[in-house]
Amino acid sequence: MKAIEQRIDRLDKVDKPYQQKAIKITLPESSQMKQGNTVIRANKLSAQVGKRTLFSDVTFSLKSGGKIALIGKNASGKTTFLRQIMHANEAITRGDKVKIGYFDQQLKQVDLTKTLWENIKEVSIHDDQMNRDCLGSLQFVPDDLPKSTTVLSGGERVKLALAMILLSDANVLILDEPTNYLDINAMKALEELIAGYSGTVLFVSHDRTFVRRVATHILALENEEITLFEGSYADWENSKKASISRGEEDNLLIEMEMSAIAAKLMEPRLTASEKAELEQRYQEIVAKRK
Ligand SMILES: Nc1ncnc2c1ncn2[C@@H]1O[C@H](COP(=O)(O)OP(=O)(O)OP(=O)(O)O)[C@@H](O)[C@H]1O
CATH class of the missing domain: 3.40.50.300 (P-loop containing nucleotide triphosphate hydrolases)
Incomplete structure (x- = not known):
């Protein structure tokens, strides 16, 4: 005890x-x-x-x-x-x-x-x-x-x-x-x-x-x-939506998502499958960029 x-x-x-x-x-x-x-x-x-x-x-x-x-x-x-x-x-x-x-x-x-x-x-x-x-x-x-x-x-x-x-x-x-x-x-x-x-x-x-x-x-x-x-960021996104064309907005959001994925890929504790998934997602996004 x-x-x-x-x-x-x-x-x-x-x-x-x-x-x-x-x-x-x-x-x-x-x-x-x-x-x-x-x-x-x-x-x-x-x-x-x-x-x-x-x-x-x-x-x-x-x-x-x-x-x-x-x-x-x-x-x-x-x-x-x-x-x-x-x-x-x-x-x-x-x-x-x-x-x-x-x-x-x-x-x-x-x-x-x-x-x-x-x-x-x-x-x-x-x-x-x-x-x-x-x-x-x-x-x-x-x-x-x-x-x-x-x-x-x-x-x-x-x-x-x-x-x-x-x-x-x-x-x-x-x-x-x-x-x-x-x-x-x-x-x-x-x-x-x-x-x-x-x-x-x-x-x-x-x-x-x-x-x-x-x-x-x-x-x-x-x-x-x-x-x-x-x-705030949400306000900024809304103001962007109001002021830029759809194509420009999509490209901007795509660029930001690419940056986010690139940063995640630097994470040292990523497993091989997480890394592969992120890389695939990155390639999909690159393909969407106009
Ligand atoms: N001392 C330097 N000599 C030459 N090029 C430089 C130097 N410092 C920065 N650069 C270049 O200037 C550009 C802007 O770099 P900076 O690091 O300020 O960008 P960033 O927006 O912080 O990038 P990230 O989001 O990738 O961190 C890059 O192309 C970088 O390679």
């Missing part, structure tokens, strides 16, 4: 994830920006690679608190645009209090000589309860905390890097494809964390469900232009 109790006790300690609850990550007043204040302004921003223009004369203002999805075809220049915003140049003005946090697949912020918990403690401006709640919502269990980050899977490192950026003192998060390598539960958790986050988030994701659920604004990179749309 004692042995069973001990096992139950251990199971409780080891395997039970932290209690999952809706989390609101609120920045301290010192780094909060007033709702509606301009966070980033671009004035005639342009980018070229070699002789090719990716976009030119882009002008817009992003307001505090928005969750802005940058959408566009593969290789249209989304990462280039995000990097410009991060590094700033003469065409970009940032609000006084803006502190940018940048996430991409390189996961440079994760220190591989440290444990998961040490990485969090290094950057978090929140108390340990919030740190644990955030990690718990991303399905980490208490036993993961002292683990060396070298033993974490690719998906776990992505989740750690996202937790680090969300808990840091940055108030404008730039997330380049945060949903790659995330399973469906982690993706849902990230949706909720971003929704409950008080700062501004500018992100690229090939997952349309994620974009549909998270975005309050859309920055659309098309035909070498970037346009800010004040509304």
Whole structure:
């Protein structure tokens, strides 16, 4: 009996994830920006690679608190645009209090000589309860905390890097494809964390469900232009339907589905049959493109 109790006790300690609850990550007043204040302004921003223009004369203002999805075809220049915003140049003005946090697949912020918990403690401006709640919502269990980050899977490192950026003192998060390598539960958790986050988030994701659920604004990179749309992805799709011809709309949706499949094909845990199915679907879509 004692042995069973001990096992139950251990199971409780080891395997039970932290209690999952809706989390609101609120920045301290010192780094909060007033709702509606301009966070980033671009004035005639342009980018070229070699002789090719990716976009030119882009002008817009992003307001505090928005969750802005940058959408566009593969290789249209989304990462280039995000990097410009991060590094700033003469065409970009940032609000006084803006502190940018940048996430991409390189996961440079994760220190591989440290444990998961040490990485969090290094950057978090929140108390340990919030740190644990955030990690718990991303399905980490208490036993993961002292683990060396070298033993974490690719998906776990992505989740750690996202937790680090969300808990840091940055108030404008730039997330380049945060949903790659995330399973469906982690993706849902990230949706909720971003929704409950008080700062501004500018992100690229090939997952349309994620974009549909998270975005309050859309920055659309098309035909070498970037346009800010004040509304959700569903609103944007509807406005597109109203303004473009059926053929153009079909091609745009096909291109976006192709991007989504290409991103899924990068998932390392795909089985051979899932991969074959996705490849077949990709070929079917390519054939539909006019
Ligand atoms: N340093 C560079 N030198 C040469 N070409 C580059 C460089 N950086 C980007 N490019 C090219 O510029 C184009 C836009 O790249 P970018 O990564 O910004 O696109 P993207 O929209 O983020 O693409 P994806 O959706 O595939 O991630 C691509 O054709 C890319 O090959």
